[in-house]
Amino acid sequence: YKAEAEAAKAEGRHVGVGISMGGFIITIGAFDVAEVALELNPDGTITHYNTWEDMGQGGDIGTLTHTVKALEPLGIKPGQVKLVMNDSKICPDTNLAAASRSHYMAGNATIDAARQLMDAMRKDDGSWRTYDEMAAEGIPTKYTGHYDQFNIGLDPGLDPNTGEGEKNPTYMYGVNVALVEVDVNTGKTQVLRYTWVGDVGVVGNMLSVEGQGYGGLSHSIGFALSEEYGAENKHGSMIGCGIPQIDMIPDDINLIFQETPRPAGPHGSCGCSEVFQSSGHMAVINAINNACGVRVYALPATPDKVKAGWEAKQRGEDLTPPKYYLGTDFEEELEMIKANPL
Structure with missing residues (x-):
């Protein structure tokens, strides 16, 4: 260039x-949480339920990619995954579409749901139960995956006395x-x-x-x-x-x-x-x-x-505009924190 x-x-x-x-x-930090659900259908396909709001950020392909990857041991292909998205009556709350969190949080919740479903499908010999076998044994075929960041070591916010902290994973x-x-x-x-x-x-x-x-x-x-x-x-x-x-x-x-x-x-x-x-x-x-x-x-x-x-x-003029107030400067904010400890 x-x-x-x-x-x-x-x-x-x-x-x-x-x-x-x-x-x-x-993510939105230490208090972020998301849930999705995976269901094994009678024909062996999988239905994924979530409220990953698609505002242009690829909620459908993200959901599909996570599901296929998380269920890789089952050999699930993209054409075997059905998506039910953003129906708040039947879908778990995957939470807001902001802070570039949806892929990260919904993905981890999908991994949790896939773990639960595969644990239920797994036989003692390591093979997988079919839908009919699970129904005959009274084993649920739908599982809600949950992921939160409540206790993984993230700060809830910046320390009010130092301005330091890390609330993002x-x-x-x-x-x-x-x-x-x-x-x-x-x-x-x-x-x-x-x-x-x-x-x-x-x-x-x-x-x-x-x-x-x-x-x-x-x-x-x-x-x-x-x-x-x-x-x-x-x-x-x-x-x-x-x-x-x-x-x-x-x-x-x-x-x-x-x-x-x-x-x-x-x-x-x-x-x-x-x-x-x-x-x-x-x-x-x-x-x-x-x-x-x-x-x-x-x-x-x-x-x-x-x-x-x-x-x-x-014309030789200086193009720099006069300084205008956009809030306190970094150094001013630090001085304010020091002068007003909590």
Whole structure:
């Protein structure tokens, strides 16, 4: 990317490279809990019940992947798993879709349900009971899997007197690199290429996780360049809010995975969705600065802001805005904690 940008600059174009890095928590912490249920059906298939709300984070394929993996000793295939999801009358409470927790918590609950079901199906000789055999012996064929983080050593929150603590079992990590070109006459920015390198644990279904990546990074590009949600009366539709169009997203998006198994994660995995949205926009903003020297401080970096910044820069003006209050700084917060012990 850097070599390509330098070659373009030698031709008089404003092309630049930006990098950013970020991560995201997994689960809502020490008080998180999730339940699912697995049922053996008369025809030998399995029904999985949960309330993993699918808001674009792959609840169905995640449920299917976890189920097939957890029941691997039975030789269960994807076509033998039926999904009953988000019917609160008959499904256990898998809890909220937030904090990239659903895959992690539902996955561990699925492992627990699978353990119970296989323990019930297992004969003394190590073979498996059929549905009919279990029914004849009066053995239940449906089991609720439970997973919580109440007593696994996580802090309930930060220590109020030190600001220290760890309430999350693991994290996801990512580095973003963007190559952009800026038309300084119009202020328009085009993302030419984008690469993400990160670690979300063991990947169970690469196609699904890549889909998360492409969608999340597209959102990041939109967040950097076009998305504005503040003026509800002005923007009457999602398109009006600046959701990126297809011509804003580069065809060249490269995802590189470092798979480090998470010891307490289901099958070594963890969540992935929010790592693709936590910092990707800043790679684009940094690339604009590298391309033409314009630092955009208030997102999105719309053409009018970039053009105005370029023109101000040509006049020798300082683009740094006056400091505005966003809350206490880190050092101020530490001083407040020290001065007001609990």
